[in-house]
Amino acid sequence: MITPKYILKNKRKQRIRKSIKKKIYGTPTKPRLIIFRSNKYLYAQVYNDSSAKLLAYVSTLEKEVNSKLKSFKDREAAKHMGKVMAGRLKKLKIKTVVFDRNTYDFKGRVKLFADSVRENGIQI
Numbered sequence: 001m002i003t004p005k006y007i008l009k010n011k012r013k014q015r016i017r018k019s020i021k022k023k024i025y026g027t028p029t030k031p032r033l034i035i036f037r038s039n040k041y042l043y044a045q046v047y048n049d050s051s052a053k054l055l056a057y058v059s060t061l062e063k064e065v066n067s068k069l070k071s072f073k074d075r076e077a078a079k080h081m082g083k084v085m086a087g088r089l090k091k092l093k094i095k096t097v098v099f100d101r102n103t104y105d106f107k108g109r110v111k112l113f114a115d116s117v118r119e120n121g122i123q124i
Contacts, residue, residue: 013103024100025049033097041072056088078109082116089122096123
């Protein structure tokens with residue numbers, strides 16, 4: 001039986017996501033910082049797994065973020081988004097987070113976002 005390529009890719013992503021979720025867990029003192037990147041935009045959220053609550057959210061769709069950007073998906077957008085996320089975490093008095101890179105390699109926009117969050121005073 002021949003399966004389409006997108007089905008195999010989705011199964012692989014689900015397997016990777018499941019193995020990551022076994023190791024990474026967000027607590028009230030150290031929530032989980034999740035990043036998602038699409039072809040057009042970047043999204044990031046801070047999630048507390050023990051109470052199942054979303055604490056903070058930032059994306060390149062927001063006017064606060066995209067008003068200063070030329071493109072919504074380039075490296076500059078990832079850096080700026082990390083800076084905004086760090087500011088929101090400081091308002092919530094969160095100093096450390098666990099970084100969940102999802103199924104993406106830790107390079108490119110994902111790495112720049114994480115580095116930008118670190119530079120602005122949040123421990124990962």
